[in-house]
């Protein structure tokens with residue numbers, strides 16, 4: 057193969073030299089060889105095994121399709137779909153992946169981990185386990201059975217305890233934590249009526265709720281614990297950036313010495329282990345009690361070998377649940393605030409719905425908010441309109457054939473074109489108000505009972521789909537809707553921009569959506 061390529065390079069090089077008469081020899085030879093190499097490289101790029109996804113060509117190695125994608129991700133994906141079909145391969149900033157669009161996404165989710173593995177797909181982009189191993193050697197995560205069952209105890213515990221009808225036991229704590237967050241995490245200069253709310257403050261508010269629900273009442277109000285839990289995911293992301301830009305061994309060194317997450321884990325362990333030790337001792341004397349916080353639930357989840365976890369083993373999951381829940385919830389709360397920021401009309405609509413609910417139920421609680429269809433529809437719109445252009449990556453564990461005959465080769469990273477389906481009128485109903493899918497329609501899902509913010513499907517992929525669909529989505533939805541309704545009771549929300557329009561999202565790596573660089577302005581309502 058290499059010989060063939062060399063021969064072709066030589067041949068093209070000679071042809072180029074012959075075309076130009078009397079060439080300035082060395083310069084032309086070099087440029088001819090460069091041109092030939094480029095031509096061959098392009099040739100090998102577009103050559104592919106039969107039935108594998110077509111490769112979208114590019115000119116600059118490493119950057120690949122990254123610049124085109126970053127310029128206008130929605131347009132780029134649409135163009136690729138039209139030119140190369142529903143499944144194609146791109147390279148962006150050193151990462152090569154197969155992009156799946158439209159109904160083929162559903163097919164991918166249905167295949168299961170044997171073919172397309174979600175955890176391996178995440179690990180490809182975010183080497184979570186490696187970062188954890190490098191940073192922390194005092195305690196290891198419990199093994200997960202992998203043969204017939206790919207569910208870790210933490211996923212089972214969230215699935216078993218966080219369905220809509222089970223959230224009642226957390227309600228008073230959520231109310232209390234939201235009140236505390238509004239009081240302590242929103243800061244005004246003396247005499248000022250307005251302030252800017254940044255994502256860090258939102259994250260701290262969500263951390264406040266999570267600490268009480270996950271770590272329990274005894275330690276859940278510790279500011280040290282709240283901060284450690286709220287900032288944990290961000291620290292992991294910083295370390296992950298080192299792994300995307302440096303060779304793995306160097307990234308290990310940087311992570312260990314400069315981006316250490318062990319302080320945050322030490323803090324969570326320092327707080328949670330004594331609480332769980334006390335619970336365990338009490339249960340040994342008096343028998344099992346009904347847990348009312350998540351880490352107590354984890355104490356009842358058997359390890360992979362069937363043994364009961366020690367307080368340290370159970371407590372170690374606190375960092376995992378913080379990672380899975382706080383950052384995601386904070387992102388979508390922030391996006392909802394931005395979506396509302398240039399829509400005072402929709403803010404008013406939510407206030408009217410809140411007032412009507414208070415009249416009916418007496419007081420606004422997290423459960424009452426879940427009975428408010430407009431705010432739920434607005435949250436579903438927030439999920440729909442702020443999804444990654446390509447996301448929920450899986451890894452092909454073996455050659456995987458899709459129904460159109462395309463084979464995704466073993467080892468490939470497979471990304472789903474989420475924003476594309478969320479805006480595709482053949483998949484997403486525009487609704488009775490006919491408001492374009494690129495805009496928010498606060499009532500788009502109000503009259504459609506099967507389209508709650510927690511109802512996942514091809515038309516709502518932000519919580520994933522199928523076997524791994526987010527089991528924490530009922531909690532997230534209740535928490536975000538309640539937080540929004542409470543913020544709107546006290547404040548008007550406006551954008552922190554010169555043109556009065558909502559601040560635009562940022563895009564990372566050409567395909568991930570990030571929250572805007574600026575916060576939103578909150579102004580006290582008189």
Ligand code: HEM
Nearest residue numbers: 174211380381384385388518519520521524525526528532
């Ligand atoms: C708006 C907030 C949230 C978003 C957008 C979100 C999104 C997601 C997504 C996309 C997945 C992967 C699904 C798939 O591959 O099909 C996932 C999994 C998961 N989420 Fe969430 N999540 C959120 C909040 C939460 C909360 C509050 C919790 C915990 C209470 C949680 C716990 C989990 C767990 C444990 C998994 C792994 C499920 C599995 O592997 O089977 N998430 N989430």
